Amino acid sequence: MNLPDLLDTLAKKSDRHLSDLVEWLKIPSISSDTSRRTETAAAADWVAAKLQQAGLATELIPTHGHPMVFAETPAVPGAPVALVYGHYDVQPVEPIDQWQSPPFEPTVRNGNLYARGATDDKGQLLTHVQSVCEWLATGQPLPLQIKFLIEGEEEVGSENLERMLPELRDRLACDCVVISDSSQYADGQPAITYGLRGIATYELEVNGPSQDLHSGSFGGAVMNPAIALCHLLSSMVDREGRIQIEGFYDDVIELSQAERDAWAKLPQSDEAFAKSVGVSELFGEKGFTSDERRWARPTFDINGLQSGHQGEGVKTIIPATALAKFSFRLVANQDPVQLTAAIERHLQQHAPTGIRYTLKPDHGAPGMLANPQSKFAVAASQAIESAFGVAPVMIREGGSIPIVTRFQDVLGCDCLLMGWGLSDDNTHSPNEKFKIQDYHRGIAASAILWDELGKLSESK
Incomplete structure (x- = not known):
């Protein structure tokens, strides 16, 4: 694959990629709302059709609730296998009166796309779908096998996926799980998350x-x-x-001194953080910084x-x-x-x-901790730096994605959490947004990631 040509193609097709996201975001796939079952199923059908049209072997896996979308490219002997995980369901929209534009009528304002699901998780997930589809559209094979598992119940606890994961173990077998359902450290400062509480x-x-x-x-x-x-x-x-x-x-597990030293160099301001959440001063366990308290305590x-x-x-x-x-x-x-x-x-x-x-x-659910120096993390870091122009920082996240730990336990794989969102994206709140520039940079980073992971092939 001539990667520069592919990246040039991605840039030329940016308008179409944004149009795809707008189309998907119009579907009100609220998994917790039983009156939205038809629309939620339509969101699964939409992404399944896109993957199938690109040439991936695709199927809908039924559950007791909303279906899961599974798709895969052909196996590549000796090369790693990556599993992309994400979800097509979204949170309820209440309080509706606080939205500046209707939640399922995607609207562009100030370089951001506003809609429910824009950053959590349709927008971030679609970056990987687009990169794989565009790679295959060149007629060139991918340097590794890529599988997709896209569920419709993450916002209601992933109960069916967790229950079915052991029986899906062989189909989902992989070397690493790639997830984009989190945030950068700051606007313009991408990050790789290697720990979740x-x-x-x-x-x-x-x-x-x-x-x-x-x-x-x-x-x-x-x-x-x-x-x-x-x-x-x-x-x-x-x-x-x-x-x-x-x-x-x-x-x-206590923080290592290396972690504490690295996080101390991050451009964190307690005063700005306190102001952003509307308190006069911060509070927390003595002997730890705000980031340490939020991420690792x-x-x-x-x-x-x-x-x-x-x-x-x-x-x-x-x-x-x-x-x-x-x-x-x-x-x-x-x-x-x-x-x-x-x-x-x-x-x-x-x-x-x-x-x-x-x-x-x-x-x-227990917390998750991955190896920030693994070969997969190194490959991801190189891909992100190439696309964003800035090397990512290695951080942890205070929130929880319980299924990630289950992936580690059941599949025995590494985990890569590459978030393209921002902390002010209003996730789960009115006026959810996704920075359009980061959507396009996420697509580019994803394409470069496949190239970098392909270099880890045993035959090279």
């Missing part, structure tokens, strides 16, 4: 009296479930953000509270129940199952008398 979520319900009680007649004689809940929640974390559950930090957060009178005015009661939703972000090597057992022990030790409680685990 895991997650564990819970609901804790505290029950006291059989019904709400008058706080004057019964206050002081009956334990208030809302107060008991506050005691239990505050017992899990101290004022400095250090989690107080026994054994919580036993399996935490475990955390505890209360996500919702409910108890007592919520309406206008005052209602002086002892509420019968109180409920909290809370979550932990975990780092690599921490086990959500072991954490649940530790929380149960903690609650037994700290629960006040006179109340009953129920802990309901929701979902959990």
Whole structure:
């Protein structure tokens, strides 16, 4: 393959590539909305048709929910196999009144394309689809085999993919999984993400009296479930953000000094970060920087509270129940199952008398950590630098993509997280966007990546 000619072709076809993305974004594939099942299926059909028309062996894999799209190019003996993973489903659009333009009428403003799914994940995923399709359109074979697995349930937890992954192991066998569903470090500073935090979520319900009680007649004689809940929640974390559950930090993998030194060189400003999220100052575990806290340290957060009178005015009661939703972000090597057992022990030790409680685990997934110096990471770094003109930085991400860890466990593969998005892309929020320049640079980086990975062939 004459790579410069291919890159020139990609540049000449940029308008068509953008038109393709606009067409796909018009399909309201909200996987959580049962009234959108037809449209969600249409989004799967759209990308399947594009891959099939390019010459890939393509099929829809049915699930108990939305179908998965699987496609592959011919095998290349002695060469690596790359699996591109992404999703065609999108988040709900509410609150609709905060959108400046309709969420499924893609609109260009200030060099950005605004629509639901623009950056999460249709736009980022389509960069890899376009690069493979354009490569094959030249009539030249790819230097490695590329497989696609595109699901329609990532935004609702990937339950069917996780359940079916072991039976799909042979079909999905690969050396590395390529995922673009994350962000650059900053505008103009691309990144490769080699670590993700895991997650564990819970609901804790505290029950006291059989019904709400008058706080004057019964206050002081009956334990208030809302107060008991506050005691239990505050017992899990101290004022400095250090989690107080026994054994919580036993399996935490500490940051290496090399990582800390590298991240310290990143152009991070605590003042700008605080301003961007609307707080007067930042808070977190002592002894760690903001990036270290967000990317590589475990955390505890209360996500919702409910108890007592919520309406206008005052209602002086002892509420019968109180409920909290809370979550932990975990780092690599921490086990959500072991954490649940530790929380149960903690609650037994700290629960006040006179109340009953129920802990309901929701979902959990361990963190992911890849080798930032692997041959695949080196190849990706070279590809990104060629396309963006700037070498990527190696970072971790505080969020969770649970299926990535499952890929590592079940497929025994490496993982490449090459995000083209930006931190202000309003992912999951109104006015989601994707920078058009980065969409095109992502296509170019993807094409160069296939060339770089092809150089790793055993025959060369």
